[in-house]
Amino acid sequence: MPEARLEDFGSGLAPASDGWFVVNARDAQWLVSEGGEKKPSGSECPFENGEFWFREYGIRLHVLAPGEPNGLYHGEEGQEDFLVLFGECLLLVEGEERRLHAWDFVHSPPWTEHIFVGAGDGPCGILMVGARSSRNIRYPVSEVAARHGASVEVETTDPDEAYVAMGFEPSRRARPSYWDSLPWSS
Numbered sequence: 001m002p003e004a005r006l007e008d009f010g011s012g013l014a015p016a017s018d019g020w021f022v023v024n025a026r027d028a029q030w031l032v033s034e035g036g037e038k039k040p041s042g043s044e045c046p047f048e049n050g051e052f053w054f055r056e057y058g059i060r061l062h063v064l065a066p067g068e069p070n071g072l073y074h075g076e077e078g079q080e081d082f083l084v085l086f087g088e089c090l091l092l093v094e095g096e097e098r099r100l101h102a103w104d105f106v107h108s109p110p111w112t113e114h115i116f117v118g119a120g121d122g123p124c125g126i127l128m129v130g131a132r133s134s135r136n137i138r139y140p141v142s143e144v145a146a147r148h149g150a151s152v153e154v155e156t157t158d159p160d161e162a163y164v165a166m167g168f169e170p171s172r173r174a175r176p177s178y179w180d181s182l183p184w185s186s
Contacts, residue, residue: 004052011173012045015052023047025061025184032176034065036169039149042070042118043176059129063176064089064118070126072152072162073145075113075138078131082106082116086183087124090117092145113140117148123178 004019014029015021025045033040045061048054062070073092084104091098091106093114108114118124139162145151152162179185
């Protein structure tokens, strides 16, 4: 297996060919949704790009500012797992709210309804891993998630419909404004 070629696509390195590679989070491509006119959903380091993506599972670092959800409350056909690396967040899961801290691990079997919301005094970093066996997803209406701006108003299975209706800012290539406070920035 050849080594993948890494290129800077505007906010750090991402694969520009298939193959194995090593990249540090501080040097990797980052996407942000802050600073726009719509609701932000954190910053993320996906370690891949649209053309050269991981076929078996997705893995990313997601950083949330206090009060910021990482998306919309949902359940999906694939298994997901999460590890809080630093900071605090709320896990909204199956209609409940749980406060999480560094090194808390969350296992989410298929169709577990969930979303994360940043909490505490500063950014929260979460390692997110999810199976890519299917793209089937459901966005249910949730009172708990609605209190945090993370629920749809009408249930849907269409991600585009859900995110447009709820006014989330699209991600763009950039480093987050709080980059210097992140553990891998130096």
